[in-house]
Amino acid sequence: MAKLKLEKVTKNFGKVEVIKGVDLVAEHGEFVVFVGPSGCGKSTMLRLITGLESVTSGQILIDGQDLTHAKPSDRGVAMVFQSYALFPHLNVADNIGFGLRLAKLPKADIERRVAEVARILRVEELLDRKPRQLSGGQRQRVAIGRSIIRDPKVFLFDEPLSNLDAALRVIMRLEIARLHSRLGATMIYVTHDQTEAMTLANRIVVFNAGMIEQVGSPMQLYDRPANKFVAGFIGSPAMNFLTAMQDQPDGVGSLSVSGGTVAIGRSVNTPPSERITLGVRPEHVAIVSSEAADLIAKVEIVEELGAESLVYFQAAGSNQQVTMRTSSGVQPKPGDQVSLRFDRERIHLFGSDGRSLAK
Ligand code: ADP
Ligand code: MG
Numbered sequence: 001m002a003k004l005k006l007e008k009v010t011k012n013f014g015k016v017e018v019i020k021g022v023d024l025v026a027e028h029g030e031f032v033v034f035v036g037p038s039g040c041g042k043s044t045m046l047r048l049i050t051g052l053e054s055v056t057s058g059q060i061l062i063d064g065q066d067l068t069h070a071k072p073s074d075r076g077v078a079m080v081f082q083s084y085a086l087f088p089h090l091n092v093a094d095n096i097g098f099g100l101r102l103a104k105l106p107k108a109d110i111e112r113r114v115a116e117v118a119r120i121l122r123v124e125e126l127l128d129r130k131p132r133q134l135s136g137g138q139r140q141r142v143a144i145g146r147s148i149i150r151d152p153k154v155f156l157f158d159e160p161l162s163n164l165d166a167a168l169r170v171i172m173r174l175e176i177a178r179l180h181s182r183l184g185a186t187m188i189y190v191t192h193d194q195t196e197a198m199t200l201a202n203r204i205v206v207f208n209a210g211m212i213e214q215v216g217s218p219m220q221l222y223d224r225p226a227n228k229f230v231a232g233f234i235g236s237p238a239m240n241f242l243t244a245m246q247d248q249p250d251g252v253g254s255l256s257v258s259g260g261t262v263a264i265g266r267s268v269n270t271p272p273s274e275r276i277t278l279g280v281r282p283e284h285v286a287i288v289s290s291e292a293a294d295l296i297a298k299v300e301i302v303e304e305l306g307a308e309s310l311v312y313f314q315a316a317g318s319n320q321q322v323t324m325r326t327s328s329g330v331q332p333k334p335g336d337q338v339s340l341r342f343d344r345e346r347i348h349l350f351g352s353d354g355r356s357l358a359k
Helices: 042-050 092-101 107-121 136-148 166-183 192-202 216-225 228-233
Strands: 004-013 017-026 030-033 057-062 076-080 154-158 186-190 203-208 211-216 240-246 252-259 260-269 276-282 285-288 295-305 309-313 321-327 337-342 348-350
Touching: 004 042, 004 260, 017 042, 030 042, 030 092, 030 166, 030 192, 042 186, 042 192, 042 337, 076 136, 092 107, 092 136, 107 166, 136 166, 166 192, 192 216, 203 216, 203 228, 211 216, 211 321, 228 240, 228 276, 228 348, 252 276, 260 295, 285 321
Parallel strands: 030 186, 030 203, 076 154, 154 186
Antiparallel strands: 004 017, 004 057, 203 211, 240 252, 240 276, 252 260, 276 348, 285 337, 295 309, 295 337, 309 321
């Protein structure tokens, strides 16, 4: 267990600044998940922490010790990649124990440690097999085993489950949650999978273009996104965004959007002329009687997913899209015209610069 601290970390590749001053603390035993669009610097950040890349400026500390310029092998950090490069000619036991053999530990110690790690990862039955005789999930467990055996202070995972099929990802997600509670280790985990991020994280860090947009618990980010970027990135299907104008002349409590008017019952702390964005998650949209309507919309597509349905609308008189998530049951048909209402408690407003205009 260890506390990881990043202070004003930057990284340039040539003239391009890829990491633009990142400050972050991962507490002892914390599970921190990095999310963000492709190319925003998540992998680079992990490579800086392991020492596979050197920082341009800033500091990396583990338990107060400055490791910014330490060799990767001296940092007590282990990384598991998406493509788990196992040695094809070595069996599972030798793959897991490889790092310890390299460190010239006595054979008996290595065997004991391999057995322990194999038990934790439930690959005891597979120790004699070669990687090609394993399923994807088993291979990934062996790759994790190789890093556990070194007893690192900090684990880094770079999209470790992306190569697995959907069913296996669910199983491995639980494995990783178990592993975390069992080892109590500090873990940094990069994923583009919303469910992995929401379920595994103690805290999620949302990256965008080399900077942190927001850090918080999954539900903080879901309920109180600091800006439109985070609001749109967390949650699947994504939050609906509607361009809105405050109704003149008083600008109090009423917003014009495509296809209707939304009475929000509070003033918005921006000039009435500012173009703002109303955000509402698909689960906070409902079909209502016409008197209660916020807007009129036409059903485009209905997706029945079993436990729930997704309904895609187009607001009347515009090309504004709105998505609704509902429990399954009788759904409208494509082409139907319906009245939609947004849950007043769950409406988000964003200024023209994207910042949240929280209540
Ligand atoms: P992510 O993992 O979030 O998808 P990366 O950290 O891999 O993003 O990359 C961030 C940016 O840095 C990208 O624009 C990428 O092209 C660039 N980059 C990554 N590694 C190098 C490198 N070794 N040399 C030059 N540019 C790089
Ligand atoms: Mg990456």
